[in-house]
Amino acid sequence: MQTRKSLEISSVSPRENRLRAVGFLIVSILPAAWVWISMRSLAEITLRDDTYSHIPLIPLVSLYLIFFDRKRIFSQPSSGWKLGGIFLLGGVACFILGQLRFWSSVPQNVLSFEALGIVLAWAAAFAFFFGSRALRAASFPFLFLLFMVPIPQPVLSRTIFLLQQGSASSAAFLFNLFRIPFLRQGFDFLLPGVTIRVAEECSGIRSTLALIIMSVLAGHIFLRKFPSKTVLCVLVFPFTVFKNGLRIMVLSALAIYVNAGFLHGRLHEYGGMVFFAAGLVPLAICLLLLQKSEGQNAKRLPAQVGAFGA
Numbered sequence: 001m002q003t004r005k006s007l008e009i010s011s012v013s014p015r016e017n018r019l020r021a022v023g024f025l026i027v028s029i030l031p032a033a034w035v036w037i038s039m040r041s042l043a044e045i046t047l048r049d050d051t052y053s054h055i056p057l058i059p060l061v062s063l064y065l066i067f068f069d070r071k072r073i074f075s076q077p078s079s080g081w082k083l084g085g086i087f088l089l090g091g092v093a094c095f096i097l098g099q100l101r102f103w104s105s106v107p108q109n110v111l112s113f114e115a116l117g118i119v120l121a122w123a124a125a126f127a128f129f130f131g132s133r134a135l136r137a138a139s140f141p142f143l144f145l146l147f148m149v150p151i152p153q154p155v156l157s158r159t160i161f162l163l164q165q166g167s168a169s170s171a172a173f174l175f176n177l178f179r180i181p182f183l184r185q186g187f188d189f190l191l192p193g194v195t196i197r198v199a200e201e202c203s204g205i206r207s208t209l210a211l212i213i214m215s216v217l218a219g220h221i222f223l224r225k226f227p228s229k230t231v232l233c234v235l236v237f238p239f240t241v242f243k244n245g246l247r248i249m250v251l252s253a254l255a256i257y258v259n260a261g262f263l264h265g266r267l268h269e270y271g272g273m274v275f276f277a278a279g280l281v282p283l284a285i286c287l288l289l290l291q292k293s294e295g296q297n298a299k300r301l302p303a304q305v306g307a308f309g310a
Contacts, residue, residue: 020077024129031091031121038098038114041107045150050206054213058148061217062141073138078131084124091120106153115149140220147213156205163203163241170245171198171252180253189248194255194263196248204244207276211236211283218287228290235286236279243279250275 032039046052066073098113123142127135135142151159168187175182175189183190187198215236219229254262 017074017077020129024125027125027128028122031095031118034095038111039118042111042115042150045108045111051156051209052150053206054209055148055150058145058213062144065141065144066138069137073134074130076131076133077129078133079129080127080132080135083132083135084127087120087124087127091117091124093117094120108150108156109152112150112152116146119145119149144216147216159208160200160203160205163205163208163244164198164200166237166241167203167244167248168198170241171248172245174245174249175252178249178253180249180256189252191252192256194252194260196252196263198248202244202248204240207243207279208236208240210276211240211279214280215283215287222287222291224294228294232283232287232290235283239279239282243275246278247275 042055046055094113094117098110098117101110119142122145123135126138126142164187168184168189171189172182172184175191181192189196189198212233215232216229219232223229223232251262
């Protein structure tokens, strides 16, 4: 039986693989064409709102991951009709819920359902043309596609509020640490000569999403154990809160002791990358430490399949 199976696998010709790939690409276009108006709205929101500016990059990264690990993923192509059917049903359900305005009539929530439906439809098409084994081997690239699904408005609003609270508390801690006198009323800070407010724009939601995406990708590439990957992702939140508090404290101190124009100047408008490093650098250090801790037990870890691991 094993010999027969090996013969069947080796009999797959390059021409058949090309036909499978062409069929997958053609079928993958259909879901986006079905909700073309919504996809136009998704493209518009990525251009209009920086919170979603990462969305166009997500499919490109997933394609690269699949291409890089293509030998393992496409080593045994088949037809996974059962698993593909499950994902297809889930995708159709998301499309229907989006059209019915199941959650609310907010356009962003409709886009969330329909973008999730497209991801599930792509997974279904992949299983249909390449098999369940190939889909399992490409599980991370397809899970990574979930980052192209806009965060539903209630979840996004709550996340921004929590980041505002954390950033305000971090700023208050740093004001005390550097002996800068202040009075705090919620998100408002009364400082010598100036009054600032930790607005939604100061919550750091964009940098938080960027750091989460980077940590998920870096954890997949450089770490082996799931707990280590989880720790790396969880650390994004305290580092983001600290980075936001540091930005608020530095700009406020410059406004108090140097020039009030710093609250509206170029450092405020375009200095985000400078403070982004305050969250990225410690995250990179933690990645190295986690990688080193895994290396100590490398001999006891099972061999990983493929360049990026399981």
